[in-house]
Amino acid sequence: MKQKNQLARTIYHCEHKHKPSDCFGKNAAKKKLWIQAVKVAEKSDIKVREFVISPLEHRIFLILEAPSFESVEHVFGSLKTLGEMSITPVLDGSFFEL
Numbered sequence: 774m775k776q777k778n779q780l781a782r783t784i785y786h787c788e789h790k791h792k793p794s795d796c797f798g799k800n801a802a803k804k805k806l807w808i809q810a811v812k813v814a815e816k817s818d819i820k821v822r823e824f825v826i827s828p829l830e831h832r833i834f835l836i837l838e839a840p841s842f843e844s845v846e847h848v849f850g851s852l853k854t855l856g857e858m859s860i861t862p863v864l865d866g867s868f869f870e871l
C-alpha cells in the first residue's frame with residue numbers, strides 16, 4: 774500500500790530485445806552501457822524494481838518506478854543503439870484492490 778504522503782510515481786515495464794547476431798552477451802563495452810544506465814537510474818530517482826533476462830530470447834525486462842517518462846527516457850535512451858526498447862506505463866496489483 775502507498776503511504777499517504779508518498780509522491781506520485783509511475784511504474785514502467787520496459788522490454789529490450791536484440792537480434793542474436795547483435796548479442797552483446799560477450800561484449801564488455803555494450804554490457805557496460807547497461808550497468809551504467811542502472812547506476813545512473815539509481816542516482817536519478819528511478820528505482821529499478823526488477824531486472825531480469827531471457828538470454829535464449831535475447832530479451833531484458835525491467836520494472837522501473839520513476840517520477841516521469843522523461844527521466845526514464847533520459848537514463849535508458851542511451852541504450853537505443855543496442856536493440857529495440859518498449860517502455861509501457863503500468864499499474865501494480867493494487868489496481869485490483871477494493
Ligand SMILES: [Zn+2]
Nearest residue numbers: 796797798831
Ligand atoms: Zn543477446
